[in-house]
Amino acid sequence: MKLIVQIPCYNEEHTLPGTIADIPRQIDGIDQVELMIIDDGSTDRTVEAAAQLGIDHIIINKKNLGLARTFRKGLDECLKRGADIIVNTDGDNQYYGGDIPKLVEPIVQAKADIVVGDRQTSTIPHFSPFKKLLQRVGSATVRRLSGTDVTDTVSGFRAFSREAAIRINIVSPFSYTIENIIQAGKKHMAIASVPIRTNPKTRESRLFKSIPRFIERQLSSMLRMYLMYQPLRFFAYIALALTFIGLIPITRFLIYYFMGDGSGHIQSLILGSVLLLIGFVTFVMAILADLINFNRQLLEMTLEKVRRIELGDHKK
Incomplete structure (x- = not known):
């Protein structure tokens, strides 16, 4: 050795x-x-x-x-x-x-x-x-x-x-x-x-x-x-946080709407909708990042095999 x-x-x-x-x-x-x-x-x-x-x-x-x-x-x-x-x-x-x-x-x-x-x-x-x-x-x-x-x-x-x-x-x-x-x-x-x-x-x-x-x-x-190793979890957490925050002003708007005063709180609906949209886009990013992560794993496996061939190392 x-x-x-x-x-x-x-x-x-x-x-x-x-x-x-x-x-x-x-x-x-x-x-x-x-x-x-x-x-x-x-x-x-x-x-x-x-x-x-x-x-x-x-x-x-x-x-x-x-x-x-x-x-x-x-x-x-x-x-x-x-x-x-x-x-x-x-x-x-x-x-x-x-x-x-x-x-x-x-x-x-x-x-x-x-x-x-x-x-x-x-x-x-x-x-x-x-x-x-x-x-x-x-x-x-x-x-x-x-x-x-x-x-x-x-x-x-x-x-x-x-x-x-x-x-x-x-x-x-x-x-x-x-x-x-x-x-x-x-x-x-x-x-x-x-x-x-x-x-x-x-x-x-x-x-x-x-x-x-x-x-x-x-x-x-x-x-x-x-x-690099946990992209889905990282971006999914951000997406969930944005979605939760976005639901707050939307809920506020709905409460006032059913009380007959929705027209005066339309800005809450707009803000909440924007946050929900950003949360959705972030979730899509999470899926794409996870797919990239799988490609990275394949590349690392290929690189490892190339190294073994170069070194004449036949261990698993």
């Missing part, structure tokens, strides 16, 4: 040595451990540092593609090199590599398809109370949307079985973490969460410039993924 640890990097010349130093090269149940960096258009000596550290595989993006696309490219490259298990960690040495055996254990024991490292954010000293609150609320929301029980949904320290990596499709250009969990939950993959340790902070996050910007992007990712 081969394990490849992939490390997306962007200007990690100084932190990469510490990241590599923590990663064990011998793990029970694993025959071979290899390291891969995916350099996302770094402008420093990240690639040279990786070569000096003896990294097994160095993948280079000619320009900066962003974390999500670099993560997806890493999965593809690991699969091409025959990885049975893929671990993703950050190049800034945020996660303690010595916990990789704990991270992959559920996959080795065939108990999980994906394992996410729980940083136990409530205990991290450099996280402000507000950031800890955001983590709790955000993770609870993702658990609700995905139907999973992942404690730390934005943790980038996670492991994938070969089967899970083949089935994952990342479409967001921003971050893969939330999208990955919602998608895996909707595809009924087995997801586990294990507590892991973190290292002292080495630098500020490059993924977002401010908390409001981070919240905006994460919320848009949640909404986009939920719409």
Whole structure:
């Protein structure tokens, strides 16, 4: 069984040595451990540092593609090199590599398809109370949307079985973490969460410039993924709400009409009719979105088969 640890990097010349130093090269149940960096258009000596550290595989993006696309490219490259298990960690040495055996254990024991490292954010000293609150609320929301029980949904320290990596499709250009969990939950993959340790902070996050910007992007990712997998439910709820609201002024008009005063309240009838019409159109949108959802599933099945053919993977 081969394990490849992939490390997306962007200007990690100084932190990469510490990241590599923590990663064990011998793990029970694993025959071979290899390291891969995916350099996302770094402008420093990240690639040279990786070569000096003896990294097994160095993948280079000619320009900066962003974390999500670099993560997806890493999965593809690991699969091409025959990885049975893929671990993703950050190049800034945020996660303690010595916990990789704990991270992959559920996959080795065939108990999980994906394992996410729980940083136990409530205990991290450099996280402000507000950031800890955001983590709790955000993770609870993702658990609700995905139907999973992942404690730390934005943790980038996670492991994938070969089967899970083949089935994952990342479409967001921003971050893969939330999208990955919602998608895996909707595809009924087995997801586990294990507590892991973190290292002292080495630098500020490059993924977002401010908390409001981070919240905006994460919320848009949640909404986009939920719409992708539950369009009928989402639009049907809106249609029902508009219909209910529309019935209120219509009922008001009917009451006055039967009391002989309908002519003075015609605006209620107009308003209610417009709302009912919008509700009907929204319901039609719900049906169309659901049909598109079925087409997306067919496309994903086709893409999965193409990947298996390319990889020579004949597993179901």
